[in-house]
Amino acid sequence: MFELKNVEKRYPGVHVLKGVDFHINDGEIVGLVGENGAGKSTLMKIIYGAVQPDAGTVLIDGKPVHFRHPRDAMRAGIGMVYQEQSLIPNLTVMENIFLGFEAPFVRMGAINWRKMAKAARHQLGKVKLDIDPATITSRLTFAQRQLVELAKVLALEERVEGKLVILLDEPTSVLSRKEIDLLFDVVRELRRRASFIFVSHRLDEILTLSDRVYVLKDGVIVDVVNGKEARVESIQKKMVGRDINEEYYREDRQLDYRDDKILLELDRVVCKGRPHEISFKLHAGEVLALVGVEGAGREKILRSIFGMTRPEKGSIRVEGEPMRAFSVSNSVAHGVGYIPRERKIEGIAGGMNVYENMTLSQLKDYSTGGVLKLGAEHELARDWIRKLSIKVPSENADCGNLSGGNQQKVVLAKWRSSGSRIIMLDHPTRGLDIGAKEDVYDMVREMSEKGVGVILIADTLEEAIGLSHTIAVVKDGEIKQWFNCQPGSKPSPYDLIRYMV
Amino acid sequence: MRRHFPWMTLLAALLVVGITDIRFLLPENLVGLASDIVPLFIMAEGMTLVIYIGGIDLSSQSVANMATVLTTLELPVLGAGSGAVVALAGLAFGAASGTVTTRWKVPSFISTLAVGGIALSVAQFASGQQALHMDAEMRRHAFGWMLGRTAGVPHELLIALALGAIAWFVQTRMTAGRIFKAIGTAEPVAVASGVSVGRYKILAFALSGMFAAIAGVMFSVRLSGGSPTLAEGFLLPAIVAVLVGGTPLTGGVGGVLNTLIGALIVAVVRASMLYLNIPATGQQIFFGFVLITAIATTIDRSKMRVVK
Numbered sequence: 102m103f104e105l106k107n108v109e110k111r112y113p114g115v116h117v118l119k120g121v122d123f124h125i126n127d128g129e130i131v132g133l134v135g136e137n138g139a140g141k142s143t144l145m146k147i148i149y150g151a152v153q154p155d156a157g158t159v160l161i162d163g164k165p166v167h168f169r170h171p172r173d174a175m176r177a178g179i180g181m182v183y184q185e186q187s188l189i190p191n192l193t194v195m196e197n198i199f200l201g202f203e204a205p206f207v208r209m210g211a212i213n214w215r216k217m218a219k220a221a222r223h224q225l226g227k228v229k230l231d232i233d234p235a236t237i238t239s240r241l242t243f244a245q246r247q248l249v250e251l252a253k254v255l256a257l258e259e260r261v262e263g264k265l266v267i268l269l270d271e272p273t274s275v276l277s278r279k280e281i282d283l284l285f286d287v288v289r290e291l292r293r294r295a296s297f298i299f300v301s302h303r304l305d306e307i308l309t310l311s312d313r314v315y316v317l318k319d320g321v322i323v324d325v326v327n328g329k330e331a332r333v334e335s336i337q338k339k340m341v342g343r344d345i346n347e348e349y350y351r352e353d354r355q356l357d358y359r360d361d362k363i364l365l366e367l368d369r370v371v372c373k374g375r376p377h378e379i380s381f382k383l384h385a386g387e388v389l390a391l392v393g394v395e396g397a398g399r400e401k402i403l404r405s406i407f408g409m410t411r412p413e414k415g416s417i418r419v420e421g422e423p424m425r426a427f428s429v430s431n432s433v434a435h436g437v438g439y440i441p442r443e444r445k446i447e448g449i450a451g452g453m454n455v456y457e458n459m460t461l462s463q464l465k466d467y468s469t470g471g472v473l474k475l476g477a478e479h480e481l482a483r484d485w486i487r488k489l490s491i492k493v494p495s496e497n498a499d500c501g502n503l504s505g506g507n508q509q510k511v512v513l514a515k516w517r518s519s520g521s522r523i524i525m526l527d528h529p530t531r532g533l534d535i536g537a538k539e540d541v542y543d544m545v546r547e548m549s550e551k552g553v554g555v556i557l558i559a560d561t562l563e564e565a566i567g568l569s570h571t572i573a574v575v576k577d578g579e580i581k582q583w584f585n586c587q588p589g590s591k592p593s594p595y596d597l598i599r600y601m602v
Numbered sequence: 603m604r605r606h607f608p609w610m611t612l613l614a615a616l617l618v619v620g621i622t623d624i625r626f627l628l629p630e631n632l633v634g635l636a637s638d639i640v641p642l643f644i645m646a647e648g649m650t651l652v653i654y655i656g657g658i659d660l661s662s663q664s665v666a667n668m669a670t671v672l673t674t675l676e677l678p679v680l681g682a683g684s685g686a687v688v689a690l691a692g693l694a695f696g697a698a699s700g701t702v703t704t705r706w707k708v709p710s711f712i713s714t715l716a717v718g719g720i721a722l723s724v725a726q727f728a729s730g731q732q733a734l735h736m737d738a739e740m741r742r743h744a745f746g747w748m749l750g751r752t753a754g755v756p757h758e759l760l761i762a763l764a765l766g767a768i769a770w771f772v773q774t775r776m777t778a779g780r781i782f783k784a785i786g787t788a789e790p791v792a793v794a795s796g797v798s799v800g801r802y803k804i805l806a807f808a809l810s811g812m813f814a815a816i817a818g819v820m821f822s823v824r825l826s827g828g829s830p831t832l833a834e835g836f837l838l839p840a841i842v843a844v845l846v847g848g849t850p851l852t853g854g855v856g857g858v859l860n861t862l863i864g865a866l867i868v869a870v871v872r873a874s875m876l877y878l879n880i881p882a883t884g885q886q887i888f889f890g891f892v893l894i895t896a897i898a899t900t901i902d903r904s905k906m907r908v909v910k
Binding site: 407409428429430431432433434439441443446447448449450451452453457458460461462464465468471472473475515 | 775776777778780781783784787788790791792793794795796797798854855
């Protein structure tokens, strides 16, 4: 049995885990759910040894253990099947399976490949994967790689005493229905050998597979439910902490957009590496959500509009004017703003202060002859700190120390203050707590009242449905279906999923 | 705390040497100490801009070498104008490194190494592998103003401080400096804000090349001649000056004011080695160790995922 007792974790500015208790019995399958930012990934990292808790204990069969490193956890029989796969693509399957544990196959400093292949075949058999262990990993399909990853973790079995605990992080996000069923069959069969912790956004899948489900919210386990009896809606409610209703997404504030004013028009645009043409119009005040699975090509569309990649064909018009040069500076000059998904990498410059971040996209307007107008910069920052109620000591505060929600506000202020009329939001609420999310929703409504056109890639389907006027379902780089999403006639997540997969 | 580390180091170094010999702290001695490192300081100021954006310029010393040769050769033809022409040549060499780095994505340590190799060859070719000498009269006529003193302060030192002030103004008060900072702290953010990052990177390298060339010009005037090996041994102390001053290799923090402190630390350390009778050839060994320590203690590891 594996146990966590009263585990605490803090990062600067955030209390990620607040006294979490967790246990898993031998052969059990346990689900772990929670919204983005609830602390799931930190909890998992503590379980597989990548992060050390600030307080609390980790116990295996009642004995306290201390993992300084994932390798320590592996020695104790805890393995992780990563969401972003951890296999090295240019190595063979068997090299990947035994990466770092080649010792049993080494004789006089050389690896006995035949012996390793035999052992690898044995591991692959556990997950019912019939492939040559000498295959180069990059030649496999995604689903096959996932199973190899699982086989790699199962190889721990022969190396450790006691049962395995295997973490599966969003294992189904890019699998087809059939592949998911196959994976689940394998997992069920492996219960004799291991217990599983299964993390997913797809609550229905969690419920079909798990014996028990832990619901995590804001760093606290709010409930543990029985997988056989629980219902999706009740878990959802516990994850968010209240009913998700119209009020949450500010649907009462959703106004009609101005269909006489087209801000952005894509005409038969073909993004690099995608065979399909994409056409749509974005109107003043409209919130257009692009919906699809991970890797469906939504981000590429945004990046083409923002000038980060040049489309292969087709034209993009901003307020009637065709874009000729494809560069970010050109798009910015045309009034396009982009709030990227990776806030800490592309959104906010930690180490620079609030006003430096806000004026970075508009330095021409805040300088004469290359000399900065520091006074005007300070004034702008103070102005927007007030407008968006950004919680900072002053405009001189380092943005790296702000909370996620306040960082997002600074990024938004950067674009709003420079007068961007088209704002693209890529997962704007990722990693934010509930209050900060609601702030973002408020800002989306406020922008659309002011006639700004918004293109949204939402964190969840519910968010996309709640916020948008129009939904385009994107699959394999193609717009499969349009939905009108005006209040009163909003589609259900189920309507969308049918076209997504 | 880390912010105050450089000047505290400087103060401590001054005190330590001052205790062994109180005459070391006499104003004339300190001014002499500072003016000794003028070329090094100017080179380091240029280098700071490149390190500030997270790059490195290994061509500085070779560009300075080339500058000593070209200044000496051009002096009879262009007079004082030779200094300006050579500075522009440095600008061009720096811009070349910058262009190779941004357009072809060659890491700056290798592009500047290559461009430095070219600059050194130009110096060797132009000089015929010999030490050249300036005509004393021409030197006095064209560059005499560099050599005088006002109120006991050498003009060289004033020029260096003026150049430092210009670099400081660019870094703190101009668009370019702000963008250098953004590139150093978070380049993807600068890109996603519509900044023409490539252009500004080239500018940083170009300025570094120009400062290195100016350092070479002043050095050749001081020594009244030029040779492809005149500025030998400048590179390591210049990088040390930037790093111990508090601009880490990962960029984004520190700046030209820090390098002023860093250069003074180098000057004091150098002088102290004279006091301790360490031969000049041994100094590089010491600076090598200081460099490693400075890099290891100042680098921001969160910005580097893998080191190869």
